[in-house]
Structures are given as structure tokens and as C-alpha cells.
Amino acid sequence: MVGTVFVVSVLLQTAATPVAAIPASATSEEPICRRLEVTGSIARKERVCKTKAEWRAAEENGNSRARAIVDYSTGRPTGQ
Template sequence: MYVASIVLAVLLQAPSAQPAADTKSDPDQEMVCRRIAVTGSLVRKERVCKTQGEWRRLADRGNAVAREIVDWGRGRPSGQ
């Protein structure tokens, strides 16, 4: 019990990670949480939190992959 109270006291004295004012200046650093459906489940969803910049990079990469697939399909003769 004594150890737990020491750990709690240390955690309460730890400085905060970042002031809230810094996130207002850069919109890409704003945290956004989304609920993503779990593959193989009809009901289950997971909460995923990323910065706005990370979500944008993921969407851009997904679009680039889709474009590559379409371009690859157009460049080959049909039936191959």
C-alpha cells in the first residue's frame, strides 16, 4: 500500500505532456478519433485515434495504391 501511494504521488507531480495552446496553431496535430469496423465481425468496432495529418496521409496513400492498381490494369492487354 505504501508503494502505491508513492507511485501515485510521483505521477501526480509529473508535468503535463504539452500545453493545449500548441495544438491550436497546427491543425495537423489535432487528435481525431474514429470508430473502425473490425474485419470478420458484424458488430464490433474499434476506436482509433490519430492526428489529422496521419489520417490525411493514410487516405492519400490508399488513393495512391488504388490509382496504381487501376493504371496497372489498363496497361496490360485483356486476358493476361
């Protein structure tokens, strides 16, 4: 009888304790949409939707590629 009361009390305590919820932004970020100009067109723009993390990764990738081009060309004579 004491064992049953103990088990029931433990179950009630765990049921009453709220579970730490994962923030909605961490599990499924809402996409951020931007309109980007299409290369070679005067008026055409394309809508691109990505999460905040994907936009950040794309920006970092572009920055690192630009930095690599500058580092590669620094100190090299023109035309080589």
C-alpha cells in the same frame, strides 16, 4: 552610465514586446478518433485515433494505392 541606460531600455523593450506564439494546433494537434469496422466481423468496430495530418496521409496513401492498381490493370488482358 549612458551604456547602462541603453542596455536597460533595450531589455525593457524586448520584455514588453510579445513573442509571436506558435498556434497550439501547429505544435500538438489533438487526435481525431473514428470507429472503423473490423474486417471479418459483423459487429466489431475498433476505435482509431490519429491527428488530422495522419488521417490525411492515410487517405492519400489509400488513394494512391487504388490508383496504382487501376493503372496496372488497365490495358491488360483478363487473366494475366
